[in-house]
Amino acid sequence: MSDLLERLRGRGWRMTAQRRVVAEVLDGDHVHLTADEVHARAVAKLPEISRATVYNTLGELVSLGEVLEVATDRRAKRYDPNAHRPHQHLVCAQCGAIRDVHPAGNPLADLPDSERFGFVVSAVEVTYRGVCPNCAGA
Amino acid sequence: MSDLLERLRGRGWRMTAQRRVVAEVLDGDHVHLTADEVHARAVAKLPEISRATVYNTLGELVSLGEVLEVATDRRAKRYDPNAHRPHQHLVCAQCGAIRDVHPAGNPLADLPDSERFGFVVSAVEVTYRGVCPNCAGA
DNA sequence: TCCTACAATGGACATTGTCCAAGTCAAGCA
DNA sequence: TGCTTGACTTGGACAATGTCCATTGTAGGA
Missing domain, CATH: 1.10.10.10 (Winged helix-like DNA-binding domain superfamily/Winged helix DNA-binding domain)
Known part of the structure; x- marks a missing residue:
């Protein structure tokens, strides 16, 4: 621990x-x-x-x-505190609950050079938004 | 206009x-x-x-x-104000400049059902971070 | 033109976070 | 073990961003 x-x-x-x-x-x-x-x-x-x-x-x-x-x-x-495994977040739009998620694929690879405008791109954050089972059921 | x-x-x-x-x-x-x-x-x-x-x-x-x-x-x-064409953002970590970008692929599709935890997922935001040409050149 | 519901005002308040000067203490060393 | 010192903590003022609300103003329909 x-x-x-x-x-x-x-x-x-x-x-x-x-x-x-x-x-x-x-x-x-x-x-x-x-x-x-x-x-x-x-x-x-x-x-x-x-x-x-x-x-x-x-x-x-x-x-x-x-x-x-x-x-x-x-x-x-x-x-x-989960800084040692790459992950993204799934957020409930109603109650604000957050879950760690591990999507497939590498979003960095989805950004072609032509869309980088000369930036050196080093990181990407992905936030999924939706409604959690608790809030959907209510 | x-x-x-x-x-x-x-x-x-x-x-x-x-x-x-x-x-x-x-x-x-x-x-x-x-x-x-x-x-x-x-x-x-x-x-x-x-x-x-x-x-x-x-x-x-x-x-x-x-x-x-x-x-x-x-x-x-x-x-x-560019609300009518789906896009993501590319942000300079140093000066805060923001560019609209249009990555390939659909990040929503990258989240398998097993990673949705019963959420109804309706949207995804992607923020690329890097250093813009101006700041990199300085 | 007059009415009325909706919009604007502005100032108090709330939340989140930063800064600083003064006091306190962990850890190395004799 | 008992100093010393520089890093750490404190508490309160301050800043930035945003929200609320009672009052006043006004756009647009009758």
Whole structure:
């Protein structure tokens, strides 16, 4: 479970109670939390942790490549600890639920040179939108 | 040029000076403006137009399907008047420039049923990220 | 021309995120 | 173990973007 903490320690990350708590929150199986949700869960474990620290720590985890930022809607960014397997997202238009999905094919290959306008294209994000079974049934 | 205005009128949209100005701003060839940029350009033509009206009008145009909302970065949403031809976006990671692109293939078809988790999937957004020629040359 | 429903206004408020100066502490070292 | 130091945390102010609402204005039909 604490692979994440191990990796961070191995990289010389200075370990503090605050950072440990943030990493633990993300390391659970509750994925795709907003920064505020991360903060709320962190506060439950360490009441005096500040919002600024949560933002800082999330930013560092993103820089280290341990966590992905996901901006599927106009609301808050979400943080996805599943950074080590390429995947895309499937979002419910009604309740906002997010699932990781693994489509076939390579969307990068679908962009011909004639459509690149001289850009060096290095990444692609795909967001599928629809209605989840819960919302469709209601 | 005023196809957009014509269509809106044809749909029974109540035409006001404010709405006309917003539609005209979007109908130009300067695409992918933020709400604030739209407001700034609208103010240039009609100084007393309010921010709330610009937001309202943009929201209505989106609802009518005449304009697309594009959220390519964590900053403001952008509004894309090119709503009538399906396309995706190519974004420069450095300067934020956006180009419309038309990749081959249909990304929706790349998502097998086994990866749909019971969702009714209705749309897909693809954002290519890279570095534009200007930024790469600098 | 007059009415009336719909639209615009503008300012308060909400949400999300960033910044900074001051205080605190983890970790290396003697 | 007990210092030292520089990195980390704090909390609150601030910024950017967007929403809401009561009031005022007006487009378009009768």
